[in-house]
Amino acid sequence: MSPRASRAATGRAGRLRLRRGLATALRGADLLDRKLRLLLDREHTARRAAEEAHRAWDEALADADTWLLRGVLLGGERALARAAPVDRVRVDIRWAALMGVRHPAAVECAAPVRSTAEPTPSNTALAHAETAYRAAVRAAAELAAHQAAADLLAAEAERTRRRVRALRRHWIPRLQAELGAVELALEAAEHEEAVRRRWAAGRAGR
Structure with missing residues (x-):
């Protein structure tokens, strides 16, 4: 229901439309809240995994640099050039989706296999x-x-948070206010109708 349509809503039909619109908005806000919690939870998991991968990367790189230095000191740079494999490491990314957000889920690394012609x-x-x-x-x-x-999930979480905020701070209160105004108008009209009926019944009795 658009703002223009809700402002124009009057009478019992208008009240019904406003009630339906309000119920839809409340249900949508609840669903978006659940989506936001799931996104934030998965983002937190991805951040922690990134921190662990960063530590593993630092440790492996430092360890590799240490062994490389020892190897070069023992065999020289020519030994390093002869030992390097021709093929490169191939990295494949497996993707997943959460609440419509496509994001990397896992990686597979295929190390090059040294051929018999290549020196060890x-x-x-x-x-x-x-x-x-x-x-x-x-x-x-x-x-x-x-x-x-983590970045993709965080971006979607922020978009979802803005939508929830718009619903709960603006759209839902507006619908509630308009529904209250329509119900007050209907109550006043029904009261006036009841007074007229009693007045008409009184005249008919006299």
Whole structure:
């Protein structure tokens, strides 16, 4: 029901339309409140997952840098160049939807498989560095996915919060006020009609 239609509502038909509109607005506000709670809860979960992924990324990156330095000190930069695989890590993102919000839900990282023609790391330190860097890449991908999910959910939560605020602070009170005015007008009209009927009945009796 539009504001113009609600302002023009009069009589019993208008009261019925206002009651239906008010019931719809109240039900909509309740549904939006539930949606907002779900969005905020999922956003909080994504934020915590992003924090854990950030810590894992920091630890894996520091560990990888340490092993890399040891490997380079043991074998030199030429050993590092020979040990690097040709293919890159492939990251796939699995998406999910919550209350109409599509967001990253999980990531899958496919590490490159070293072919028989490619040389293996010349020392144990470089092998450890390769494993640690793969873990860092996975943590970075998970961090990006969780952060993106949290941002998307937060944006939808803010839009939902504005809609709830508009309903509860403006639209619902307006409908309630208009419904009250229509009901008062109907009560006054019914009272006047009852007075006229009693007056007419009195005249008929005389």
